[in-house]
Amino acid sequence: MWVPPEQHKIVGGALAGLRKRAGLKQQDVAERLGKPQSFVSAYEAGQRRIDVLELARIAQALGLEPEHVFGEIMRIVPPGA
Known part of the structure; x- marks a missing residue:
């Protein structure tokens, strides 16, 4: 599935914030x-x-559960994105 570049920035920003x-x-x-x-x-x-899989490893590196990280990302992704 193709993901627009602006969504990559949203995900990256969320991961930076968690870090x-x-x-x-x-x-x-x-x-x-x-x-x-x-x-x-x-x-x-x-x-x-x-x-x-990388997202799960990043979550572990942050000391967080992957479910928490995914939930945090989904919370900030605009609906329908």
Whole structure:
């Protein structure tokens, strides 16, 4: 399913907000994921699409349940988007 770029920015913004609330830097999350900091920067900026498995791993890196992260994203995605 194709997702418009503006939706990638919404998802990335939500993940950035959750990261900041967890008191983590992009580098902290990157290390927990075993990825470069540029990976975190790219998905937070909406420049990289993430799949559901990556979303689950990101949630774990943030110390959150995947269901919580998905719910947070769905809360801010505009209806019908």
